[in-house]
Amino acid sequence: MTQPLLDARALTKRYPVGGGKRGAMLHAVDAVDLTIAPGECVGLVGESGCGKSTLVRLLARLIDPTSGNIFLDGADTTAVSQARFVTMPDRARIQVVFQDPSESLNPSFRVFDSIADPLKRLLGVRDRDKLAAQVHRAAELVGLPRELIERYPHQLSGGQRARVGIARAIVVEPSLLILDEPTSALDVSVQAIILRLLADLQARLGMSYLFVSHDLNVVRLLCSRIVVMYLGRVVEVAPTEELFTAPRHPYTRALIASIPDPARRGEARPRLDGSPRSPIDPDPNTCRFYGRCPTGTDRCATAMPELLRFGEGHFAACHFA
Amino acid sequence: MSRAATLGRNIGHAFGENRLTLVAVAILLVLLVCAAFGTALAPYDPLMTDSTAKMSPPSGLHLFGTDALGRDILSRVVVAARLDLGMAISAVVLSFVLGLALGAVAGYFGGWADRIIGRLMDTIMAFPLFVLAMGIVAALGNSVLNIILATMIINLPFYCRFARGEVNVRREMGYVEAARMGGNRALPVLVNHIIPNILPAMMVQASLNMGWAILNAAGLSFIGLGVRPPTPEWGIMVSEGASFIISGEWWTFVFPGAALVLAVFCFNLLGDGLRDLLDPRRRV
Numbered sequence: 001m002t003q004p005l006l007d008a009r010a011l012t013k014r015y016p017v018g019g020g021k022r023g024a025m026l027h028a029v030d031a032v033d034l035t036i037a038p039g040e041c042v043g044l045v046g047e048s049g050c051g052k053s054t055l056v057r058l059l060a061r062l063i064d065p066t067s068g069n070i071f072l073d074g075a076d077t078t079a080v081s082q083a084r085f086v087t088m089p090d091r092a093r094i095q096v097v098f099q100d101p102s103e104s105l106n107p108s109f110r111v112f113d114s115i116a117d118p119l120k121r122l123l124g125v126r127d128r129d130k131l132a133a134q135v136h137r138a139a140e141l142v143g144l145p146r147e148l149i150e151r152y153p154h155q156l157s158g159g160q161r162a163r164v165g166i167a168r169a170i171v172v173e174p175s176l177l178i179l180d181e182p183t184s185a186l187d188v189s190v191q192a193i194i195l196r197l198l199a200d201l202q203a204r205l206g207m208s209y210l211f212v213s214h215d216l217n218v219v220r221l222l223c224s225r226i227v228v229m230y231l232g233r234v235v236e237v238a239p240t241e242e243l244f245t246a247p248r249h250p251y252t253r254a255l256i257a258s259i260p261d262p263a264r265r266g267e268a269r270p271r272l273d274g275s276p277r278s279p280i281d282p283d284p285n286t287c288r289f290y291g292r293c294p295t296g297t298d299r300c301a302t303a304m305p306e307l308l309r310f311g312e313g314h315f316a317a318c319h320f321a
Numbered sequence: 322m323s324r325a326a327t328l329g330r331n332i333g334h335a336f337g338e339n340r341l342t343l344v345a346v347a348i349l350l351v352l353l354v355c356a357a358f359g360t361a362l363a364p365y366d367p368l369m370t371d372s373t374a375k376m377s378p379p380s381g382l383h384l385f386g387t388d389a390l391g392r393d394i395l396s397r398v399v400v401a402a403r404l405d406l407g408m409a410i411s412a413v414v415l416s417f418v419l420g421l422a423l424g425a426v427a428g429y430f431g432g433w434a435d436r437i438i439g440r441l442m443d444t445i446m447a448f449p450l451f452v453l454a455m456g457i458v459a460a461l462g463n464s465v466l467n468i469i470l471a472t473m474i475i476n477l478p479f480y481c482r483f484a485r486g487e488v489n490v491r492r493e494m495g496y497v498e499a500a501r502m503g504g505n506r507a508l509p510v511l512v513n514h515i516i517p518n519i520l521p522a523m524m525v526q527a528s529l530n531m532g533w534a535i536l537n538a539a540g541l542s543f544i545g546l547g548v549r550p551p552t553p554e555w556g557i558m559v560s561e562g563a564s565f566i567i568s569g570e571w572w573t574f575v576f577p578g579a580a581l582v583l584a585v586f587c588f589n590l591l592g593d594g595l596r597d598l599l600d601p602r603r604r605v
Contacts, residue, residue, distance in 0.1 A: 062498055078509065086506050096502055104495025106519045117513075121504030 002036040003074055005208050011068035015213050017280055025110055028054040030232040041209040046229035052212050056180045060096045061085045090251030092122040095169035096178045100185045101161035105153040112149045115168045122172050138171040140290050159190040178210045195221060216259055228252050231276050232287040234307060238314040248316035250293050295320050342594025348587035355402035363396035367553045379572050386572035397553040398580050405555050408465060408535040412472035417527050420480025425511050428488030442478035450475040455536060458546045468547050472537050476530060485528055487519040519595055528592035532585035539581055555581045
């Protein structure tokens with residue numbers, strides 16, 4: 001097997017909550033392993049609050065993990081703190097397209113400056129003409145009309161802002177582009193256009209994608225492999241089609257069943273009741289899904305299921321998978 | 322379109338939208354001209370006494386009348402603009418810069434920096450502010466520099482807390498994370514990405530605060546803890562004139578008082594106009 005581009009091992013992030021006295025910890029991301037091959041597009045799905053965004057920030061080195069390592073081309077990026085990582089050459093190799101394009105653009109920066117800033121900072125491009133050429137090329141790649149380059153974000157539509165957000169991320173030619181629900185703040189019609197743009201960009205530039213979403217359909221379109229998260233843990237990893245046709249984990253099944261499908265109208269489908277367990281100091285010997293799981297038994301309350309292999313690239317963390 | 326032309330349009334836009342801003346700018350210009358060229362503009366020497374013309378009411382010779390020592394009040398009001406505005410502006414600029422820096426550090430880094438700076442500001446806020454200013458000037462001595470220092474200190478928490486709050490909400494915003502992603506370390510993130518976005522709101526606060534700073538500096542002089550007579554200064558003049566309220570020589574305190582009101586009024590109005598001008602979301 002070729003060396004993965006990104007290899008996260010036992011990545012964990014905990015936040016102290018409440019008064020520091022009792023030392024209660026919120027387990028946002030718990031011992032997550034994740035690999036992404038060069039040029040691969042991996043989907044990451046899970047409900048709100050399952051730790052997707054924290055994982056994104058960890059992988060993007062915006063926050064430091066409590067423990068665990070992230071290897072980029074075999075080099076441990078977690079050897080330095082995120083504050084130091086900002087100035088490392090590898091900083092340019094992982095970029096993120098943020099969730100809400102209107103919030104992720106500096107309101108006092110013109111489009112040009114938004115795209116040029118990472119070029120200046122990360123690649124040290126100082127020459128004005130060179131800078132302009134690269135900014136224009138990136139804008140062209142994302143289909144942003146030239147006349148919008150001198151505008152402020154508030155003068156752009158949601159779709160145009162999304163394009164600027166993508167242009168800013170790809171302008172430094174990253175190896176891995178993390179897309180943090182890039183379309184969730186957009187109209188459905190614009191979503192489709194942006195998704196097509198992203199697929200097209202990947203084909204042209206050959207970057208790896210980590211596509212984060214709570215919408216399985218969107219992920220299915222773009223990704224070859226899907227990682228399902230629940231309450232800070234990875235519960236299932238599988239090639240896209242296998243995940244849809246033969247899901248192993250009950251949570252994945254429920255997620256798939258929740259996709260609206262006119263052909264199955266009126267049919268009874270597995271439904272999740274209640275709310276997730278508390279992420280604050282969870283019992284390390286209880287499955288995170290226990291209590292909400294339709295098949296949960298006493299065993300799930302006494303032993304945390306490990307992520308086990310069930311086929312080529314297919315892993316699930318369930319005693320009954 | 323060139324940037325200069327855009328700026329011109331933005332200024333025109335801000336004024337067109339708010340005519341009162343135009344009034345404020347006009348008053349400001351008058352005040353600034355007085356401050357810059359006061360001694361040349363004043364018809365008389367502001368310190369020159371004239372025993373033949375004591376307490377003369379406003380007339381063609383002395384437009385604002387004369388005071389108990391026969392000094393021309395118009396000249397004194399005009400010349401005082403430099404000192405009064407100078408003290409207020411210096412104090413506001415100092416507290417603005419220092420407050421912004423402290424507040425930005427507290428808001429961005431949090432933790433110990435936040436706690437220490439926060440408690441420091443709480444300590445200042447725990448005093449009645451004018452009394453604190455009195456105390457500072459009383460302890461350090463009556464001088465222009467100490468009035469500025471006192472006014473700066475009592476205004477500091479105001480800017481510091483404002484900046485802290487504004488920076489704190491922006492710290493986690495997408496564009497700040499994107500800036501870090503784009504290779505900006507803490508200082509460039511603060512200076513290039515966060516502070517420009519909180520400046521408009523800060524400037525509005527500063528302009529509103531200016532009026533208060535003017536009153537504070539004049540107030541210290543009024544109670545005898547500021548500039549000493551015979552220096553022309555609005556607060557002293559009002560204070561000297563105040564003893565004639567009952568005997569009816571109204572011009573001795575009305576004109577310097579009106580100058581104070583006008584200055585405060587002007588800066589308060591200016592605050593609104595500035596916001597329109599500086600807010601990028603209102604740019605065309």
